Amino acid sequence: MLADILVGPILRRLTSQQLVLWWLSPFECSGEIRCYLNDKKNAIFIAALNSTNLTTFRVGEKAVVHLLDVSINFPVETYIEYDLLLTNPLEVKDNTRGLVDHVPHLIFGDCNRPSFIIQETITNLLHGSCRNPHHASQDSLIAGDRLVEKNLTDVEKRPALLMMSGDQIYADHVAGVTLYAIHQVITLLGLNDESFTDSNLAQQGITCGNELYQSRDQYFQRELLLPKSTSTATWFRSTFLKSTKQQNIFTSTYAHNHVMTFAENMAMYFLVWSQTLWQHVELEGFNVPGKYQAIHQQELAAIKNFVSGLHKVQRLLAHIPTYMIFDDHDVTDDWNLTAAWEQAAYQDPLAKRIIGNSLFAYWLCQGWGNDPKQFEGDFWREADLYQQQFETVQPASPQQENGLKGKFLEGSNQQDKFIDYLLKFSHWQYTLDSQPKLVVLDSRTRRWRSEHALDEPSGLMDWEALCELQQELIGHESILLVSPAPIFGVKIIEAIQRIATIAGQPLAVDAENWMAHPGAASTLLNIFKHPKTPQHFVILSGDVHYSFVYDVELRFRHHSPHIWQITSSGIKNQFPQPLITIFDRMNSWFYGPYSPLNLFTKRRSMRIKGRKLMLSTDAQGERPAGTQAKAEKLKLGHQRLQPKSGLGYLELNDDGSPHLIADLHCDGSRTVFIESNEELVP
Template sequence: MPPEELPKVVAGPLLRRLESERLVFWLVGTARLTPKLSLFDRQSGDCLWQAVPVPGESLQRVRIGERAWIHLLDLRPPRPLPPDRELEYELDLDGEPVTRQIPGLCYPGRERPSLMLKSRLDRLLHGSCRKPHFSGPDALVRADGWLGEHLCDTQERPALLMLSGDQIYVDDVAGPMLQAIHQVIELLGLFDEGFDAAPVGTSAELYSHPDGYYRRERLLPKTRPQRGLGDLFRVGMQRPIFTGHAIGNHLISLAEVLAQYLLVWSPQLWQRVRLDSELAGGAQNATFERERAAIEAFAAGLPAVQRLMAQVPVSMIFDDHDVTDDWNLTAGWEQAAYGHPFSRRIIGNAVLGYWLCQGWGNDPDSFGPDLLAQLEAWSDAPGGERQDQLIDRLLERESWSYALPTEPPLVVLDTRTQRWWSERSPGRPSGLMDWEALTELQQRLLGREAVVLVSAAPIFGVKLIEAIQQVFTFFGKALAVDAENWMAHPGAANVILNIFRHPKTPRHFVILSGDVHYSFVYDVLIRFRKNSPQIWQITCSGIKNEFPHRLLDALDGLNRWLYAPRSPLNWFTRRRAMRVTPRRPTGQGRWHRLVNQSAIGLVELDEEGVPGRIRLLDAAGGTVEFDAPDSQHSK
């Protein structure tokens, strides 16, 4: 396709941060765009502010291909934005409003997209795990409908959309998605790269390799780790570094990662790709066609997703699938993965993609000018030594955690790159955060009355499932069951529980989590303590994914009987000092406590940071409420 036929914007705009003195937008264009933002009072129609971002100060651009530039607009209004008022904005790109390029960016009856700075974090949407080829609806489409119903409602409009992991699936990619990715790489001229110690010398060779579709496990690197008891009898055997169950289309190049981000957030490029099962090889035609139906349904919902993310602030954090399944799960895995140049590059490409598309907009201030200069140097000479240097810099980053200055404050935890290695065995699960990171977290929380804490994996999970993971871990099979939970590592478990017990940490903890592909709510108190903090573990997963239904039903029932709040088995868990009471979800059956359906969470917080109402907006259109303990006991 000739460059002149490409739209100016191929992803975004995403509203990343909205504060009284700050607006951050992210978008990808097919040229170096010069944006201008105008802000209007929706009620009066008055223009409140016009701004032309200054390159290097309030506008950062980075070229990722011959016809692709990422733009980050970091704008500071001259006066604080008015809270709790609907404001409309017009984003002009080289003299043309973005709404002319993307007419669907506005809700029916509107001429401009809008935003609302909430004075409190009173309502927020949250969820994780959005797999494009899962055969079910996309809950972000449902969230768009909810926002459309409450655009000018000061009370009901959400203050934030929190995506707590697996925004993309690097390791589990459908054949049609990979085909679309390769066409986008060609359309935009995304940069090629070379590989060391790999069966392909360049990314261009990868895209045309006979094993490039559905058989990439043959291309991915192997090593000889010893992870546990089960490996003692296989010393010397080569073992795969990438251990996911669906790695036949695992993304490898940076261009593939970046193209996937563009394809999961915006519809513009889907209109320019062609899905053809013959291109993937005849042996996989049936799989391709089955995945194709799910992918086409996913793409059909993207105009709504694009509209949603342009009008509500979006915060994000990675989990494993944003990089690869079992990412940093054990010390042995880390030693094997980062010690091989090809696997290090694959992981590094995913982390670099995360920074460019997620992390940068989360916390622009944490990335200094020297790192941005290094990024520009890579853009001038991509794919070689400068890419390795940039990846090394990002892999050595101390933390990707960040906080938003909301009321109550929202603290987002990096539970992937600050791992607490097991001292007993390199094959045992690492702690989700190390001692230094947890100590820093405790200092950040001291003196707060309330906090919203975002942990990709639930801090208080389903005890039976954690017990099963512990058994597999004992036999050296932690990777087989994704044995990563806060209680899997004694050091991390003790420190995080001590944070809740500390007398100077918040009285109200709301914990938002995902990861597990089902949803639940627990009320948690410290046993035998009059002034226990109130803790709510609120888990919503997935946005477009589910757990195997029969298996989860069995686990849910067994967990309820074996680990009821008064069960003596609780005294054999690390959480024995905590009383954990699961809430009953409406419409799920009397004995169910886990909800297994694609949904987006909606949490309402009162002025003290206490959740007054907790709901799931079902992707299919229904609503699930989690009854408070008092009301559920009365039924």
């Protein structure tokens, strides 16, 4: 029997005037939301769930996404508990139950309900990216759960929000055991099927999602099913050899289990945010090709460890307002990296469908809750047309099953129509009117394509989008700017990416950084130089699988704005060692303060200093062997790049400048980024 709440609730947008909750249930819920001042028994707010505040989207026979958007008028900096009293319409008797009955592990200690504190002035926050379920590292969201538990009622120390800056799922890098679990969840919840009428799959006899899931060569061999394009591989090949070759459109090295259907994407979201559905699936019992047996065993162990901590992740997401934005792996590796990639991907029906399915799932599971008002009107009408085609498809009896395939095939065009709408949609970015103002960038769908060659990296935002960004910044003294990719990155790595681009292989090294495109780089740097833009910029980024902090100022200016590039990545991922240590040292050697190479960078008008690292442990964390003290601080020499998985933690001063910058680790330790007088990367 399925639980009444399968995933969530996840606390999304939260202000003194608005409360947004997201969750998944096997049915359309009714009931009410109640809020309580502190932990008192009498509610200060009660609202029935109805069509004015609750929107549902059915994605399967037993899977309904709920978004509750409630208008409130609550005091700020006050501990408030909340509860959802839900009624199962499929049961005859009165069965209204609260969250503690539905999800007991959602509650901290002796509390009666989950809670929140509205903090319109942001004094501290959590942030991070890159959460790969089967990576061998620990899930650092658990460190965030520990911090919230420790400061549950403390209005000054409890984090104001969690910013997830990309790669919340890895649609292009899926463990075999995860894909196997995904297919079981699709069957368990009866997730919507789809057809492939004009694609490579149809030519191979796979006409719908259910047939794809039954394919014999299903696991670790999906790259054989993914679309290819015939194009010039490199500038050298097209100019001198006059030849073309079949290339993979989806370039991820790990595409062996790439998710393809809308149902697979949705099931993956459900599995990375909740432990509940894992209790209904088997982890073994599928065919693993011999050469992948060792990898499978490693992934299996990592997934078991990942699942064991999901109850804490679910608890964290219920207690802290969580904002999200996509990066490449939420859809696919190299998503819109070059104009040539876009041309190949969107001209192929299957590739376009795969991209669209991931973006569809992103909207439902991530984008929708960031700012629900952005998706009203035309957007919702287009989405609802997709949903309507399944309203009469749900089987009333086993005898009707045979008629379903024709029904969803008949309505499949609506999925393509909505995907067309999604791919043209240009309002994924959003803001939060906090202090400092939070501005979250879409650096994926509004690209500035190269003027020189189709296979050169596109700018991360086009001129129009950058102009809109500048308007958002004017009039504010301080800004929290969320850019999934670092604006000021590690120069030696960007140089390697540039060399690969010149060699015609930008996709091989993910050559996407803000400085890769001259137009985008120049426009962005001019925004920082503009006299009316804020004096304090804190840039939060991820993407790169290591962490670092740069202090940035303009050269030759007496009143330069202060810019802090704070990169925390990954939540559950790491850059390979010892490679990251080598890059760290090379960056200091080649781009030190007196290097002539600095004159050739686009950032030569900037003075950029890299912060040193200090590993700090306390009484709650694991201390080095032989250490008897309750606290230990270990300076990590000249190291600037932090390779260990962690969750970013930031404390701000009253003027919006950073007071403390750190990464939190699951063992209770933290890496603190301390200021240095040594200039690193002009």
